[in-house]
Amino acid sequence: MAAFDWFWKAMGSSSERNNKKSKSLVTDSERLITELNTLDDAQLADRARECASGGELKDKSTFLACLAVAAERKLGLSPYHVQSQAVLRLLEGDVIQMATGEGKTLVGAMAATGFALTGKRVHVVTVNNYLASRDAEWMRPLVETFGLTVASVTEKLTAQERRQAYGSDIIYAPVNELGFDVLRDNQITSREQTVQIPADVALVDEADSVLVDEALVPLVLAGSRKGEAPTGQITDVVSRLREDIDYGIGQDGRTVSLTDEGAHRVERELGIDSLYSEENIGSVLVKVNLALHAKALLIRDIHYIINDGELQLIDAAKGRVADLQRWPDGLQTAVEAKEGLEVSDGGRILDTITLQELMRRYPIVCGMTGTAVEATDQLRQFYDLHVSVIDRNKPLRRLDEQDRVYATRAEKNRAIVQEIQTLHATGQPVLVGTHDVAESEDLAAALEELGITVNVLNAKNDEEEARIIAEAGDENRVTVSTQMAGRGTDIKLGGADGADREAVVERGGLAVLGTSRHRTARLDNQLRGRSGRQGDPGLSLFFVSLEDDVVVHGGEDSSLVVQPGPDGRLEAKRVYDFISHCQRVSEGQLLEIHAQTWKYNQLLADQRIIIDKRRANLLDTEQAWQELAQRAPQRAAELDDVPADARVAAAREIMLFHLDLAWADHLELMDDVRESIHLRAIAREAPIDEYHRIAVREFKELAQRAVDDAVETFLTVKIDESGAHMDDSGLARPSATWTYMVSDNPLAGSGNSVIGGIGNLFR
Template identity: 75%
Template sequence: MGAFDWFWKAMGAQGDRNDKRSRGLVDDAEARAEELSGLDDATLATLARQTVDDGAITDKATFLGILSVASTRTLGMRPFTVQLQAVLRLLEGDVIQMATGEGKTLVGAMAATGFALTGRRVHVITVNDYLAGRDAEWMAPLVEFFGLGVGSITEDKSADQRREVYRRDIVYGPVNEIGFDHLRDNQITHRDQAVQAPAEVALVDEADSVLVDEALVPLVLAGSEPGMRATGQITAVVAHLEEDTHYTVDDDRRNVFLTDEGAHAVEEALGLDSLYSDDNIATVLVRVNLALHARALLIRDVHYLVDEGRVQLIDASRGRVADLQRWPDGLQAAVEAKEGLAVSDGGRILDQITLQALMRRYPMLCGMTGTAVEATDQLSQFYGLGVSVIERNNPLARFDEEDRVYATMKEKNAALIREIVLIHETGQPVLVGTHDVAESEDLAAALQERGIEVNVLNAKNDAEEARIVAEAGDVGRVTVSTQMAGRGTDIRLGGADERDRAEVAELGGLAVIGTARHRTSRLDNQLRGRAGRQGDPGLSLFFVSLEDDVVASGGAGEEISARPDADGRIDSRRIRDFVAHCQRVTEGQLLEIHSQTWKYGQLLADQRVIIDERRADLLDTDKAWRELARRAPERAGELADLDPAVREQAAREIMLFHLDHEWSEHLGLMDDVRESIHLRAIARETPIDEFHRIAVREFKELAQRAVDKAVETFTRVTIDAEGVHLTEQDLARPSATWTYMVSDNPLSGSGNSVISGIGNIFR
């Protein structure tokens, strides 16, 4: 037995025991459901609460049986055995993997109801407004059966409406809205202004997307103030630089570097003695690097769209426009300048939090997705979560064909089109998964030239998603889509009404074709999962070339010999194994990037916890008044005749203003440090160590500076019966604030483009 074999064997044995125990409990639950079905609604609801003692479920079989009966009565949906098993695993804190079409929505609602019955408020985290609103309304009868409240948070709700919803037992909401509300609550000066109420459980839908793919995306609350931007002059200078002469790009095309010749060219064009002087290194050089990154690494219609004079980022893991996302101020401005658009204002960062830090705030975390197993390492390493695989209700009937590998991208694309035409001629519906907008449009045009009518689904026409997806399984349909069709969709054979279901099933069901392998097998499996729903027949097939990004990146430095046939195809087990090896390498690279990026963010996340605790202390006690009165007793004496509540609130507002301002300054400083930290390597310093050293040093000074400035303000600001008049001292909070998500996601990337990934400029 190998050194670690005993560990994996023990882990497997533990998992088997959990599965056997779950199956036994579910069998008992189904038997109990038959017995309980004769009870009236009120008796069932009462019995459910009687199975809970001190927040713990004492009789899980009865508890699940009651949930099953309630679902059948209120929704007309009797849970399958596998759904009950999934509910049990969620209640025990796992991330569950359930295949497409297996009923995750009902499972999530039953588990959320179960948590709420134990006295814990639940946030069901979705990926968009539509799903939050739909699922809350759809599942409401089940929740309300037990006298519980349910609602949804959507972008259009007012603060008062949100406040009311957050106090319900179960709250459905998009992750960004819940995060932004958390940030806004961190700007309040009186507890009554808070919108959110504490929640003990986060149940995350599409868990791998939220907890892994987008885990390091910061949610940002900003206030008006100009930020760093690339000037038009710098953009023009960089536009004339040539690759390999003036700059080089690394093999992954994630980083770009000026050569000595390039630095001299920039210095000459800008009239500078040295880009690397103390005066220029933190300003001009950073702007040059940002402009160079925008020019060399970010491609229009791959990484972003330009629509109505605005740059819109594309979320590569979903293939959609990321409405709220933007790059860090400097890079956003550099891309806008590159495209000749009006350069948007930056702004002071008032507060920010990554999705990972947001999710880790919940005492209990669980989730569900169709592709969790491939993310097991990340879920375990960053959240301490286990994964439970839930078997299908009906056996999988989809045929997953071996990859077809070609020597060149040109030969692969020709074969891809031939295969689509061939399948289409039979009438079998085809869904083609591409990696970016440009590729989807090029492929659709090529198919249309051959007389095939094509539905295109990408970030440019996502408003038509429901119609396109509803039709994708009908006879003769050809749908070309980005990763949009990979999540949250249910393609029914024979069309939305399944009118031609029998005919499509006879033809072999939906055929799913991938134009290239992704950098992670999870995204491949999401695409495969569009076919084979609930035991339906189906086909999945991926085309690969040795020039694809995943092969070029994962196989960098490795020599591989192959003999293609006349069409360029390489039919070799050894080559297919090599492609799989390349994908595993890129998955390892992504995990390492995630780990490194996490290290940069974790210290700030820890510091943020300290700030949050300090804020709560100031909000909920009279500590602000006591501290200021101790530091400035004469001023406190002058205010002795004021209503104690008024002077305490005045002290609170003063201390919170300076605490928030210093934290904002700290975030801005560390953002600047992070943009230029790679320059520390020039001085033979380790970037991450230097980042931590600066962050710790600056944070130590932050707390003292906030108190000192609060005391200074306390001694000179007007405080009367109406409260503190901070505006008289130009200490008002920003009158305009806005929220956005910084797209700092190294996991984004295409598999078929010449340049892959939006890059991680902070690595």
Template identity: 70%
Template sequence: MAAFGWFWRAMGAQSERNQKKSLKTVAAARAAMEEMRGWSDAQVAQRGREAANTQGEGKHPVVLASLALAAERTMGLQPFDVQLQGVQRLLAGDVIHMATGEGKTLVGAMAATGFAMSGKRVHVVTVNDYLAARDAQWMRPLVEFFGVSVSHVIDEMDAPQRRHAYACDVVYAPVTEIGFDHLRDNQVTRREDEVQVHADVALVDEADSVLVDEALVPLVLAGSVSAQQSTGEITAAVSHLREGRHYTVDADRRNVFLTDEGAAEIERRLGIDSLYSEDAIGSVLVRVNLALHAQALLTRDVHYLVQDGKVQLIDASRGRVADLQRWPDGLQAAVEAKEGLAVSDGGRILDQITLQALMSRYPTVCGMTGTAVEAVDQLRQFYGLTVSVIEPNVPSQRIDHSDAVYATAQLRNRAVVEEIAQAHAKGQPVLVGTHDVAESEALAAALEKRGISVAVLNAKNDEQEAAIVAEAGKASRVTVSTQMAGRGTDITLGEGVAELGGLKVIGTSRHRSSRLDHQLRGRSGRQGDPGESLFFVSLEDDLITTGSDGAQVSAQPDQAGRIEEKRVHDFIAHCQRVTEGQLLTIHAQTWKYNKLLADQREIIDERRASLLDTDAAWQQLAQAAPERAAELEHLNAETKQQAAREIMLFHLDDEWAEHLAIMDDVRESIHLRAIAKETPIDEFHRIAVREFKDLAQRAVEKSVETFRSVLIDDSGAHLEDAGRSRPSATWTYMVSDNPLSGGGGGALSTFESFIS
């Protein structure tokens, strides 16, 4: 507990009491284990189930003891006290902070089994298919020891396979698959067509990534529609604009604004009278702003890649291609047009849900990560979750050096290369964390020029991840990687490396969030291994220019250009705190936009459930159109009820999709409300409430009209013949609402100067 004493003091007395209580529970569990050690497997399992289903604090030691014995007997794993402490805090509903390499997979499986023994269905939420399948198979013997069923869900499964998997007590699944299955289930017209079963607990691996970094990423279900209008003409017009003359960019390079001269230039090139006329403001101006955003703020090989003729987004927190992810349709189309690619069809959005709203559907949410402490505020503010720190089993031996600070990016970059070269010369393996693809490739080229062989792990080759990471701890290895968060693989030291100081982690600049710094740093010094970490910073980094609020700091560099003054280091820490505060503000503001739609979605869910589970649809339509109901008297009750159900669900879902389209348009143009001195969020809420107010009634009225006219016979309602069919094809993707959510590092393009 000593290493995190500052944390417990900051979090208050309640957190410290929880810490002491869990340690006491673990001690009691060890005593119970000795008592149960001679019991048969069946007796241990039975006692564990009995304890899990009793009330009161006294049950926890017995539950932990039975889980620990099961781990020993089925997998040959003997949980450490800190792992049992982690299980206890998960069962209490906390997010636990456990360092890399401390055995979170076993801890999560034991906690999931503990929940399941008490009759709760558990979703163990992972960040990808590989981890879901691996962990479910790996932990299966432990889970099944107690008669608890376990399964996993991955992308390649069909509906029957998913339905079978979700019926199990413990289900391992990527958060995206859980969300997409939820959206698809919201389109069914028969309850038996759903694949998911209600779950009581979400146990989230990489909790800060899912619950914070990607919390506001909307998961989208789209249906086929005709292709959207080309944005080529507007993109061509915008390409002639020049920064400072035709448009300006704010200090943190998150927003871009047309000048009067820029607006006039666009009007001339498009042949329109005014960008700000009532006719243009809702369509042309929005598309001009999106094209300008794509040109001025989004950079190839930083925010996205172009591969195989497609724009592929980069997950800033993981440094990988973000599979299935895209920007909102207008911005996606603008970037595609900017790159000279065919503009893809985004389709009509049928439904969507953010990860934050998805997680809020679970009665209990808990989780684990190596960097929970830095996300305390977000986890508490948005989920009401408490963080519990679990000390490492063996104290960390890693040496975390003070930042190497330089006045300019060029001086810093030279120092980075020199530091890597020195470590490499003595055989010490080096892992270098960069911020984007362009930076990683420029640095690798600079090192290759020095005769240093480099393995590069970035969004262009993340399929080679396992092989690259497996070699990263061997002597003389130099690995250059974009973000290491969520990669799911520990770096093991090679022979003789410990004597050389262990793995050396180098950060080419600080991130906008200290959490990402710690995720990189945590790759070294696992399970008590020796190791080092060192971050480089220049006063020209984005982090400094963004977080300084315009303030400047004078410094006196040494002959090599390095700055040692404490006040400069304090200034850098201040800038990082400022940018972290900005990110929290953005999260809170974005959630305000999403929360109202989430609340409206719950109303639609309730309405759908009523239509699916009762005969309300038939009763309502028969009452509104009794003459039509009389014509159908010869049909059996089940056929009539299902026909009415399909009619009403079609129009309810159709109106909801239309509502989402309207609000998407409002969201893209809401900043224009500031021109009229209106508060954008207040105006968004006013429009959302107004548009939603009559949604249900419109759906009913259209349902009655369809009920009167559509053919209904022994085979049901022929909605397709009446032009009321659901999309012939649907697909899912994620929308990056925050295309500039990068790590906020430094301008490392000057590495290229070492190559020329």
């Protein structure tokens, strides 16, 4: 690491220069607050607008003072010096790192107000509907003081309600809702149907989660089509296959394949000659592999839960149900078949966009998070964003203990229970961060057997999360939670009302325990940051075993020989070095996956820009009619009696229908190509190069095919004063569309899970 000290020093010095300037401006602003307090609301708003005239902030100190006065007056919140400093860094377009509990919500609202006063429309990007709605209402009095409008967009709003909300100056919305509205707007056939108004600024909360961890998650718009699952016979046959005999799981836990013996067994039981024959490889083998993936790699209560007869995926990064998330259709329906559920409707993909593509549509992107520094490289590489670290308002008093490392998972889990028992006996509140639902429930059951009452927060009950988190700092409280990233509620010592604060402070504050290291240090730090907010005392401690996934996968090319103590604990320095090494390897693996996926996605993202421009041109001009009339002049002449507006609208609908259909076909084809690219790669050509070659060739054909098909429809479809009768020709758009997020990395983020199954971890 020493070799790179010069780099980090250079990065730090640049950031420090920026922060020194910001600190100076904040100090100047604080001298103005008393004077500005004498102004009424209207005068204060006028003064702020003067500072932001001409589309830029000219007097930042006065502007900050105006914001501070309004925040105190309308919200009862006086911004700390560091909060005002953070506002300035956001307005400069940085990603700011602020510790948990330092007041990011107010900072975001103040910065959004600054952007809006300079004439920019702002999307404040949240991680869920609850936070979007809560923060918009909470910050509304501040925003409206300056004559600006604010609204939230959540999943339950109608198209008209969304349209109205997007007309505001500042819009709070979950990232997935913003993306889905972009996709739906790309299916319209007239401008009046547009819902979203483009924004100038994306101010992203939990920026590292949205911009890095989930950047390549595809958002999908689909048209209904019955899902195709493995047949009952295939599911039944695969359910009886034996690990290490009929199939094997890859070392990384992400792949599974039949052995020769397993293939022969499947062939025998299905009554076919060969799974790999031409007639079976594209149908039967695909379904067998999907059923095998569902059986061996996707585990109930770790990767998904069953709720009221419905399969619900668990977002590994947040430890909660991902309401709008699906695996690709074949895998989704394979798991449903495995669980004996009714196979859900699949859907023809109409359009898709990754979160990274979505964010790159904004001219200005900035953000806030508690763990930005570790993501500096990715933020710079993919978004050209800089990180500014904002000091804490009060010094950190939390004690971060050395990890406790054990030889086996069983020994580690016994130690976790004992430590919780010891802390609970003193009355100190304890928050335990687990990695999956099964683990959280097993731990809670083990503690309750000891007479310890436990609040459990996991994917099965996250609607109660605000109440459970608010109570987690209360005296004698034990809270067991899956991932704490993006929970959005601060943990106050002494409970939600702080009534027992002094008693909890005397006991050492909130103790945070991690049941394993995560695959990235950022997630460890997000959990750690729940303790020690605003100068509170606290404790953080992680437990690790050599059987944990992060150690097994990160250390598979290394070896460690050390003698454990009688309780299985390992305390040698080289043990701690080895654990750190394993985590760095896991982080590297995730980065490699990200880099490779980005390469595959980037070309499609570039092609989407071309499609978007073509679509906008067809929507906003008469080009559709001009092109069709030029290609089929006789048919155009036959329509002279049809009103000009109807002719243009009909041509537009025809051209857009076939453009959208061709794009959907292209996405489906390239998805198939990507799945089989290692088989398609020829000679010594790299798979990514072959993928790009196919994508470029097919995209050229897409454009021509869309026009040719539109001309053919123009020649045959009935067109009158009401437009083109597409339905009568079997060319109707899907009667129903729906949205979901594709979880194409179902094993990412697992911690203590055992691929072959899990049960009674803490007994």
